Amino acid sequence: MAAPLAVRAASWYLPSHRIAVADLPELAALDPHERHTCRSLGIETVTADDTLGADGLALAAARQVLAEVGLDPADLQALVVVESRAPDSLMASEATRLQDLLGARKATVFSVGGLGCVSVTPALLTARGLLAADPHLEHVLVVHGNKPATPARYRHPVTVNGDSGQALLLGRTGPVRVxxxxxxxxxxxxxxxxxxxxxxxxxxxxxxxxxxxxxxxxxxxxxxxxxxxxxxxxxxxxxxxxxxxxxxxxxxxxxxxxxxxxxxxxxxxxxxxxxxxxxxxxxxxxxxxxxxxxxxxxxxxxxxxxxxxxxxxxxxxxxxxxxxxxxxxxxxxxx
Structure with a gap:
């Protein structure tokens, strides 16, 4: 029988600033068909914080959720980072950078991803595995900062990307059970x-x-x-x-x-x-x-x-x- 998994607490950093899709600068370079497709997606505004990268968005959400449950980052046991689509630096570690910024010095840390927006699922599977492997482990923090991979937010013909950070504190029990x-x-x-x-x-x-x-x-x-x-x-x-x-x-x-x-x-x-x-x-x-x-x-x-x-x-x-x-x-x- 596999190990249990639950979301003990969850938090999102959603920038207060929003950009109207109609005002996106890339629309001027689109042909009429592409522009019509963009305006027909059902998206009126997107969240945007140009001062933060993917790690900053994830960090903001992580701090929020830890404050909500009263957990000191120094006591965090495991941190799983859902990797960004375009890291700031090659050959560097986004995961350990977040560990340092958050102050999670004792945590087991690594990243997962490779599946686009489905990448939250392998993160949940990984957290379940960690909890199953170590009976002394009480919680795993899963974080992700979502930032467009290119200067343009419109992805023809799919969607328009907004900025956000997500932090999920996972354990064996909680109000949202997987x-x-x-x-x-x-x-x-x-x-x-x-x-x-x-x-x-x-x-x-x-x-x-x-x-x-x-x-x-x-x-x-x-x-x-x-x-x-x-x-x-x-x-x-x-x-x-x-x-x-x-x-x-x-x-x-x-x-x-x-x-x-x-x-x-x-x-x-x-x-x-x-x-x-x-x-x-x-x-x-x-x-x-x-x-x-x-x-x-x-x-x-x-x-x-x-x-x-x-x-x-x-x-x-x-x-x-x-x-x-x-x-x-x-x-x-x-x-």
Whole structure:
């Protein structure tokens, strides 16, 4: 039997400054079709803090969550950093830099990633493994700072990126319990989106889609099939039916993406997904749990609820999380 996993506390750093998508400077360089696509994503504003990089965003969220639970950074036992898409320096360690900035001198520290916005899932799997391996380990802090990999925030034809930091304090018990995790990947799409950088200055970095038809049709069809099969398996393992699920949330790419997910699975997403898409844009690996907590804060879920969190990345990767919230938060659940 696998080890239990729960979110004891969670915090997000969401910059107060927002940029209207209509005012993005890169829109002037787009052709009419690209400009129309950008304005049709269902994103009105994105969060932005030009004074902070990915590590600064993650650090702000980490300090918030540790202050919330009254945990001194010096007493933190493990720190897992979800790597950024474009580190500030090659051959340096983002993970140990965050350790130093946070003051987590005693923590076991390393980074995970490689799956775009799905990268939060291997971070959760890693935290579960650490807790299973060491009975004296009480908590693992997972952090990520989301920052666009290029000067442009618009990723044609996918989404518009906002800035954010996320920090999840994980343990064996807590108010948000992870009952099951499913993850699948297909390496055939590993470079569907990429940013060539070695031969050009940062100001000229642009994200390229190798095949927009493959993204819009081939990957969409595969995603529909994968999500349906994964959801069936997830519920079967838990001995649940769709009637036992109180809500669904997913990552925020576009209004069309939310509608696609709803149609593919025959579900209705929690209203928090569209609200956060509209106001924050795409926050990478930080989207899906922010949407869950927003829904909880706004009373969009019952007091005791089971929720499925859906994450898709065009690398391509897919993940589902079966979450229980509400009563019996100190009860241990085994994955």
């Amino acid at each position: 009952l099951d995790i499913a993850q699948e990947t297909n390496g055939a799409h590993w470079d569907l989106f990429r940013v060539p950088f070695r031969d050009r200055p940062v100001a000229e970095w642009r994200e390229e889609c190798r095949d927009t038809a493959a993204y819009s049709f081939q990957l969409a069809l595969e995603t529909r099939h994968r999500l349906r099969t994964m959801l069936t398996g997830l519920l079967h393992r838990a001995g649940l039916s769709r009637d036992d699920i109180d809500g669904y949330a997913c990552q925020n790419l576009s209004a069309g993406g939310l509608a696609f997910t709803e149609d593919a699975l025959g579900i209705r997403l929690l209203p928090a997904c569209r609200d956060n898409l509209d106001g924050y844009g795409h926050l990478g690996p930080n989207d899906v749990l922010l949407n869950l907590y927003t829904a909880l804060d706004r009373g969009q879920l019952p007091d005791a609820a089971r929720t499925v969190l859906i994450n898709v990345s065009p690398v391509a990767a897919w993940s589902l999380l079966l979450i229980e919230t509400g009563h019996a938060e100190d009860r241990t659940h085994h994955l």
